[in-house]
Amino acid sequence: MLERPIRMVVTDLDDTLLSKDKTVDPAAALLIAQLKKQNIRFTFISGRPPFAIARFARMVETSAPIVGCNGAVVVDRNGQLLEPGTALSPDLLAPLLAAAVDGNLTVLALAGEVEYALAETPWTRSREAAGRSIPLAGLPQLLQWQNIYKINIMAGEQQASFAALLPDIRALQEAYSIALYGHSGCEIVNRQVSKETGLRKLCQMCQIPIEEVLAIGDNENDIQMLRAAGIGAAVANATDSVKAAADYCCEYGYTEGVMEAIQQFALR
Numbered sequence: 001m002l003e004r005p006i007r008m009v010v011t012d013l014d015d016t017l018l019s020k021d022k023t024v025d026p027a028a029a030l031l032i033a034q035l036k037k038q039n040i041r042f043t044f045i046s047g048r049p050p051f052a053i054a055r056f057a058r059m060v061e062t063s064a065p066i067v068g069c070n071g072a073v074v075v076d077r078n079g080q081l082l083e084p085g086t087a088l089s090p091d092l093l094a095p096l097l098a099a100a101v102d103g104n105l106t107v108l109a110l111a112g113e114v115e116y117a118l119a120e121t122p123w124t125r126s127r128e129a130a131g132r133s134i135p136l137a138g139l140p141q142l143l144q145w146q147n148i149y150k151i152n153i154m155a156g157e158q159q160a161s162f163a164a165l166l167p168d169i170r171a172l173q174e175a176y177s178i179a180l181y182g183h184s185g186c187e188i189v190n191r192q193v194s195k196e197t198g199l200r201k202l203c204q205m206c207q208i209p210i211e212e213v214l215a216i217g218d219n220e221n222d223i224q225m226l227r228a229a230g231i232g233a234a235v236a237n238a239t240d241s242v243k244a245a246a247d248y249c250c251e252y253g254y255t256e257g258v259m260e261a262i263q264q265f266a267l268r
Contacts, residue, residue, distance in 0.1 A: 004211050006040060006212060006213070006214045006231065006265055007039075007040055007208045007212040007213070008041040008064060008202075008203070008208050008212065008213045009032075009035060009040060009041070009043075009216070009262060010044070010067075010199060010202070010213060010214070010215050010229070011045070011216040011217070011258050012044070012046060012047075012216065012217040012218060012222050013053070014047070014048070015218045015219065015235075015237060016218045016222075016235055016257070016258060017044070017060075017254075017255060017258050018056070018255065019254050023059075024056060024059040024060055025259075027259070028255050028258065028259055029059060029060045031259050031263070031267075032060045032061055032262070033060075033061050034267060035063070035262065035266060036061055036063050038266075038267065038268060040266055041063045041064040041206060041208070042060070042061065042063050042064065043062045043063070043064040043066050043067070044057070044067070044068075045066075045198055045199060045202070045215070045225060046066075046068055046070075047068075047070045047150075047179060047187050047221060048069075049068055049110045049115055049150060050068045050069075050073060050075040050079035050081070050113065051079050051115070053075070054075075054078055057077040057078075057079075058077070062077050064206050065082055065202060065205055065206075066079075067195070067198035067201070067202055069085065069110060069187075070177065070179055070187055070189050070194065070195055071086075071189065071194050071195050071196070071197045071198030072086045072087075072149040072189045072190060072193045073086075073149050074201060074202065074205070079113075082205075085147075086149070086189070086190045086192065086193050088148055088149070088151070088176060088188070088190040088193075090109075090142060090145070090148055090151065091143065092172060092175050093151065093172065093176070094143060096153075096165065096168050096169065096172065097139055098139060099165060100118075100153050100161075100162075100165060101139070103158055103161030103162070103164070104158050105153055105154065105158055105162055105165075105185075106119075106121045106123040106124060106152075106153070106154040107151065107152070107153050107154075108134075108151070108152040108153075108154070109148050109150070109151050109152075110148065110149045110151075110152075111137075111142075111147050111148050111149070112147045114135065115134060116135050116136065116137040116142070117134045117135070117137070118136070118139060118142065119136070120136065121156065122157070123154060149189065150187060150189050151187070151188040151189075152185065152186075152187050153186050153188075154185040155183060159183040160183075162183050162185060163183045169186055172188075174191075175191060176188050176189065176191050177189045177190060177193050177194055179220065180220070181219070187221075194221070194225070195222060195224060195225035196224035196225045198225075199213065199225050199228060199229065200228070209230075210228055210230065211229075212230055213230050213231075214229065214231045214233065214261060214262070215228075215229035215232050215233070216232075216233045216234075216235065216257070216261050217235075217238065217242060218234065218237055218238040218239070218242060219238070219239060219242060220242065222234075222238075222242055223241065223242055226246050226247070231247050231248060232245065232246045232248070233247065233248045233249075233257075233261035233265070234250065235250045235253050235257030235258065236249070236250050236251060236252050236253035237254060237257070248261065248264065248265070
């Protein structure tokens, strides 16, 4: 680990800053507010799309742009794009997406600032019942779009169907950057995109050397980011490969682990 002062803290959201029930502990919000008082910037680098990040930016005091879609977009705290994101070409994905729809998996595509579903599923119906309507787009229509930032395949109750697609998904890893979440699903972005590229872009925008960043994460898509940062910390619930890549392994998991890392390396 480099002995340089930390000027920015970035953290993953799911299974890192967020608790198991997807909330932010008020104690963590208070701790993060202390960062701003010491002129240390704080933000998220998440696989979530912008609209799914904005509500967490209202729970804590972010003081830097937010990186979403595993590095494909940079947005403000309201989820608005600060610059054109890095889109992907969906052509090679067509057979996989068709098979996912046939397997009753939820397939979501973020095009511009709108997230579309390729078919109605129990997941989309549950979101609609909760007040969030997700527009539908057919696969032929999606293949014509030039502004797709991320495609998300979620298994839900169909984990066996998703597992059957794993060989096809892995065959596409040379063409796309793919974050796999066991048999639960995956996120697909442009091959040149990662949380590391998102972090480097963020550092350039904030004029902060990457060596003066504390990055915190838990899953394989966080590894490059943790290695690139001045200090990379893995929360206790992180995967073994993430812990092996980290400079520091937290004693605590989830939100408490993030607080531990901030207290250990950032706050003075």
